[in-house]
Amino acid sequence: MPELHPVLSGEQILEQVVSNKKYFNNTQNVEEPDINAIMSSSDNALLAEIGYKAELTRNFSTLQVFGVAFSIMGLLPSIASVTATALTAGPAGALWGWIIASLFILTIGVGMAELGSAMPTSGGLYYWTNYFSPPKYKTVISYLVGNTNSIALVGALCSVDYGFAQEVLSIVVIAKDGDFTLTPAKNYGVFVACVVAHIFVTCASSKHISKLQTASIIVNILIIVLYIIALPIGASPNFKDGKYIFGQLDNYSTWPKGWQFVLSWMPAIWTIGAFDSCVHMSEEAHNATRSIPIGILGSITTCFVLGTVIIIVTTACIQTDDIAGHIIGTDLGQPMAQIIYDALGKKWAIAFMILIAIAQFMMGASILTAISRQIWAFARDNGLPFSFWIKKVNKKLSVPINAVWFGGIVAILIGCLCLIGPAGSNALFSLYIAGNYFAWGTPIFFRLTTGRSKFKPGPFYLGKFWSPVISWTAVAFIVFVIIMVMFPAGVNPDRETMNYTCVITPGVWILSLVYYMVYAHKNYHGPCKTVDIDESEGISIEGIDAALDEEERSNEKA
Template identity: 50%
Template sequence: MASNPPSEILAKAEDADMLARMGYAQELKRNFSKFEVLGIAFAIMGLLPSIASTLAFSIPAGPVGMVWGWFIASGCIFVVGLAMADLGSAMPTAGGLYWWTHHFSAPRYRNPLSFLVGYSNTLGLVGGLCSIDYGFALMLISVVVLATDGAFVPTNGIIYCVFLGCVFSHVIVVMLASKVNIMGKLQTVFTIANLVLIAATFIVLPVGRRGERNSASYVFTESANLTGWPQGWAFFLAWLSPIWTIGGFDSCVHISEEAKNATLAVPWGILGSIGLCWSLGFLCCIVIASCMSTDLESLLTTPFGQPMAQIYYDAVGKNGAIIMMTFLFLTQWLMGISILIAASRQAWAFSRDGALPFSGFFSKISKRFGHTPLRCVWGCAVSACVLGLLCLIASAAASALFSLCVAGNNLAWFTPIFARIVWGREKFVPGPFYTGRFSIPIAIAACVFLVFSTLLAMMPVGGPHVTPETMNYTIVVNCAVWGGALAYYFIDARKWFTGPKVTIDAAELTEEQERKMVEDRLVDAKRDSISSGKKEGVDMSRGQETGDV
């Protein structure tokens, strides 16, 4: 049986030791710097493309909903980030969310809750890949519609084909970048590309709309309600734009086993990416509200299919709009690369613990491609293509991709934070980043917001009187995922799923490492198995050998 790769080749001793204390061998190569960890989250968020993709949520509430909705909701998301940063600094591992859930939960609930969170997070990330790439397809096609002056009318089949091409192009890029070990550096490139696009928009829109810009009073105080809901609820629905946009910060957790000095890089990445999107997104919303048409209904029903395309068109004409929308969809394409990386790491971690179907296959690492889980990259891509078939049905079904991402990840973020508050306060051992006496109040506030935002994502955006075409299928899709995961657990998985596994070779543990593991209570339930393994000289890796793909 092949042994795990020597940890000293893949990581510094302190990072490998931190992982060993959680029971895992170092199998991935740590080549992400602190800034690159921030970069992968910021690249997934893809600030301006994401705002453009979600204007349909914020425009119905008017400039007030767009601008102040962004500011308030982003602040709430930052609170969630603080709660997650506490956990990420203390226990940085690729499967962090379900690992923390198992660690903090009461013995009676830890296995089913960990299983549920792992599936919800995995499918939520794959859903995020779907929604990003579907948004890319819509933006690319909107450029074609612009160029043909509306003569080209895309079908759902054409949109799906563009979507497929986008997904598989991501796989090729990830494979090539992993082979030459530049994936971390690419995140810096993606971050710069996002910042350049934002700067260009800050110049193009105000210059193009000079003399026609809206007043400060309009931008900061004008409200509207193009929904069938009361005014206040229409304002809350505008929060869906930042909730969807600033939803990639948990990628810092999933990349933690490839991060140098992960106990600091993970919280830095979480809070830095949220903070950047909070501030820059607020400015983006102000600029867009200042330069968009005051005929909000015409923006929502634009023949170009994207309100942002109409906003660019009004500012700089046809050719300028084509150029800006091209930059926009190219930046959206970069987002898909980064979220594919995050999704594959979560899927690999869950496979390492034996929870996903064909775990023995997907848990293998490819040395040829830079010690990365290449099989999981392909697995996530193929799963996204299957989920993407929803866009062939109807636009309401396609919006389920959005809902799967938001509600699925919200559950995955909520559960470990809640478990820590209710059952795990005594088990929590702070890392280098810690919010101190404010930690529990922050965690409680984060849980309240996550419940509210999940309910918000389940509401029909047009109003309470729905048709099959305007129905919000979030509750249907996510209850199917959650119910299916729990049914799978209680029918079959409860017989063999015992939570996170010990994959480190017990013979390689020093007495000091074993003592530290128990002192930190990171693998408290596995102490006997570790000690037994050392006495008998057995390999605790469970056959998690490294395979070439």
């Protein structure tokens, strides 16, 4: 694996070029250099030092990198999907669970942002694991991380699109005044239609998909603003007081009250959980060493703040004291739909659920984009079956179309868990959490231990003291969460309340290891070098100066 050497960022190159006045002061017929091209060249030079040839066009700005994560988090739709879990510990459990979990999640974001700033590549999680792990075990561990991350992201798509199906069917129930029977088969049918639609949307050109992220930011913000304005107007004057919102801890499960409060952290853990998508967009981002950490930390912080506001507004506007029966056990099939219905009535409830469903659909499109890049990167290193086919890129669209189809088809197959009922659909949520937390924590852990001397910070780094303190906190929280998501919905679980994550997630790890030992070890040898440093299209200030000198001489001759 090549050692990383400092590479000037696009901003640094731009700064030095602009400050070199001899090219731009009183000079006629000399065009300023294409800054986007310069920045892309710098990004590609760093990618070449990491070991990869640039195959995707860098169409994503820093805002759009942020938009990928923020769109996947899809704040209001995501909170709507897990409202029942949040309120199981009462309104105060929902609020404080969100705040506590968000702060811990931010520590994970810091650890990942430091790695993404130092070594930005689409397959970052398994690449970093391979780089920092003990040499004897790095290949198998990186394979396990790459495979787990791929499956976990597919699980995320399943949970997002299953939430979309629930929202769409809740609209039907409201429109028909309850005269509509919800079944697992109907949920699965809408789910499959949604996944297929996302496949076609995500196959659009990279430029169009990048613009979709900007649109998604606007849509999500507008829905949140409309929600926090309209819901209080409809609920007035029947507001819950501050004691209810901040201090009313309940327990609508069979677990002890303290443990149920801890389980109320799950909504934040599930919602604020797509920030690794910024890493997977590294090879399509301008100035990746800065845009990746900005995207990760910006999306986490924004969702933390706005999510806190949403939960306060929602709990303040609940129109009933019967949370367990009327909200969590609603006949509408969607607790958030019931809260909106009670406060605003049928027409507004339908309108809001349509808007939430639109935002949820955009979430799915964004997450399939991130999935396809991770799958493509892992296939580029021969980590998946049919890698020779999956890793092909459509040069015209700058999209790994085969990887998009592969991710979508696997999602449809895994989504069959929806047919089991609520227990199966909950497993989709937990599979995404357990798998991703394992994939996030492994490279952070090895960077702190066996790879400590190899780590060379990028532009974003918190220093020798705070960096390890925060990263060790993240590792401890990750271990805790992986254990927590294995717990069932209550004591003495039956077929309906069983948490199948404790079977599915370890099953993925075991099958991955078996597949590696039987077959994958023949083809997967860790991240592959697809370009030699000597052949990379590096860029330097001296190179730019030489090019501008040559252009100036040509103009003088002319």
